[in-house]
Amino acid sequence: MNTFFSIHELKNYAFIIVGSVFLALAVVGFFAPSELITGGTAGLALLIHYITNLTIGSIIVLINLPLILLGIKFLGKMFAVRTIITIILISVFIDFLTQIIHLKPFIIDDALGAIFGGICVGIGLAFIIKGESTAGGSTILAKIISSKTELKPGQVILVIDSMIIFSSLFILEDTGKVLWSIISIYITAKVIDVMLTGNLNKKVVYLVTQKTDLFKELIRNELGPQGTIIKGDGLFDNEDKKMILIVVKVDKLQKLRELVKKNDPEGFLIITEATEMLGRGH
Structure with missing residues (x-):
């Protein structure tokens, strides 16, 4: 108190x-x-x-x-x-x-x-x-x-x-x-x-794709950030889905867009603000 x-x-x-x-x-x-x-x-x-x-x-x-x-x-x-x-x-x-x-x-x-x-x-x-x-x-x-x-x-x-x-x-x-x-x-x-x-120069990116193994390697080699793979079910088709969650510097966003467009045109990409980050690994 x-x-x-x-x-x-x-x-x-x-x-x-x-x-x-x-x-x-x-x-x-x-x-x-x-x-x-x-x-x-x-x-x-x-x-x-x-x-x-x-x-x-x-x-x-x-x-x-x-x-x-x-x-x-x-x-x-x-x-x-x-x-x-x-x-x-x-x-x-x-x-x-x-x-x-x-x-x-x-x-x-x-x-x-x-x-x-x-x-x-x-x-x-x-x-x-x-x-x-x-x-x-x-x-x-x-x-x-x-x-x-x-x-x-x-x-x-x-x-x-x-x-x-x-x-x-x-x-x-x-x-x-x-x-x-x-x-x-x-x-x-x-x-x-x-x-x-804080003036964070980073974005939170969610990538829904059927090619998680491929993008795991591409992101690691091309962008370098750590991330998380989240498993879930589709809302309507109930199929198994995987989503990659990563925090990316703004200057690397365009590179990520190009990777998704080139390797999985059907991939679903969501980009949001990272207003605050706590903990290690970023």
């Missing part, structure tokens, strides 16, 4: 602090100066800030407070504590950068602000996720809605972020800024994926 001051928790808080700093820098250094929008409560806070000129940090706290109270029963005790700490840190860092040290914008340009702001948000959220926390807001709401419906949390977050971006059309009255904000959210998602799962 993790305690508040255990090594595991201290490591989580370190990740959360680093992530909160990156999020604050993204908002203050890139998004706010260019009047761009990001997703989640930070994006909603930016919209309200553009209208009311209230401090972004205080708006984030006000938005998240009822959501924390609403969602706390759906979260574990430590998870809830981490989320509250994360929200407070993000708010404090944003107001510190704007109100205390008066940080100057890193750049005032829609394109560069969207790109580098999206990268910073992605890095920040990835660290926060590694710290077993969330930035609050849409994630909490997504957990509640997904627990009561058949929707996945990611789908709920996408809907919420889309609503925030759509609302910005009426507030910013600048289609260009809205489009760059959408690009920024996409960049954020890709950065999170790379940081959490």
